[in-house]
Amino acid sequence: MAVINLKLQFGMIMVDAALMKATNDPNPVEFKRLHGTVTNEKTGDKCMGETGVKSYCKKCNVETNDFTKGLEFKKGQYIEITEEELKTLKVPTNGVIAIQETTDEDFIFSQPMLFSGRSYFLQPPAKEKFPPESFALLREGLADKGRVAIGRTSLYGREHTVALQASEHGFIMHLLRYPNEIRQEQQTPLPTPNPKQLAICNMVMDAMYSDNPKLDYSDSWADGVINLKNDKLAGVATMPAATPAPATPVSNLEDDLRRTLEAIQANKAKAPEAKPKKKKGKAA
Numbered sequence: 001m002a003v004i005n006l007k008l009q010f011g012m013i014m015v016d017a018a019l020m021k022a023t024n025d026p027n028p029v030e031f032k033r034l035h036g037t038v039t040n041e042k043t044g045d046k047c048m049g050e051t052g053v054k055s056y057c058k059k060c061n062v063e064t065n066d067f068t069k070g071l072e073f074k075k076g077q078y079i080e081i082t083e084e085e086l087k088t089l090k091v092p093t094n095g096v097i098a099i100q101e102t103t104d105e106d107f108i109f110s111q112p113m114l115f116s117g118r119s120y121f122l123q124p125p126a127k128e129k130f131p132p133e134s135f136a137l138l139r140e141g142l143a144d145k146g147r148v149a150i151g152r153t154s155l156y157g158r159e160h161t162v163a164l165q166a167s168e169h170g171f172i173m174h175l176l177r178y179p180n181e182i183r184q185e186q187q188t189p190l191p192t193p194n195p196k197q198l199a200i201c202n203m204v205m206d207a208m209y210s211d212n213p214k215l216d217y218s219d220s221w222a223d224g225v226i227n228l229k230n231d232k233l234a235g236v237a238t239m240p241a242a243t244p245a246p247a248t249p250v251s252n253l254e255d256d257l258r259r260t261l262e263a264i265q266a267n268k269a270k271a272p273e274a275k276p277k278k279k280k281g282k283a284a
């Protein structure tokens, strides 16, 4: 399993950490792109050699634009499955979001690993001047009870489990992962924290706490690349950004925690009075 080594920074504290994928790539059926040139006129047999993304058939040693697709049934051997054949599949959720059950919002939203990261708005079609009553009814029913509807639908050539959440003007539909796409966490036992250090750590947590966190941090990579582009267009040399001072290695965890706490408090004292809380979005 690929591991990315990085450091977790928490104020003055820097600690080594290993990053591992928590989910499997969904891949219940993997179609391969194959060389579709007929090699036997009598039988109509096709080459069926793998072409990969490079459009090159290793079996015939030729570049090709003649493709078909298929599924492997034996190492290196494929059976052709055509688009026409796929269209004949009887998939009940083709063009339908079929609601199966409802559950509490908390049940779903307390399991972030279930979310594939793909979300959609589901609203009445724009041409409908008068949205159907049943659409509003379902939305209201979920909103009233604080529930989400779990359903199934077909998108991108496969069937997904989805969660429908009532939104202001319809629903937000989240594509969910199947439970078997979620990996098990590595069972590494952690040391028990020292109670005195934990008490200071909790003070740091409180000092860092916000009930309305900023979230919209900027992407330093994107900003840097855009600056680089603009500087190159203007013919000026990009000034290297100041490298942040490296945090000192943990010498004494308790000292580092205290210094972190002091730094946060000093920063807060310097900052102007916090702006009044705003309801939802809209940048100032």
Ligand SMILES: [Zn+2]
Binding pocket: 035, 047, 048, 049, 057, 058, 059, 060, 061
């Ligand atoms: Zn071939």
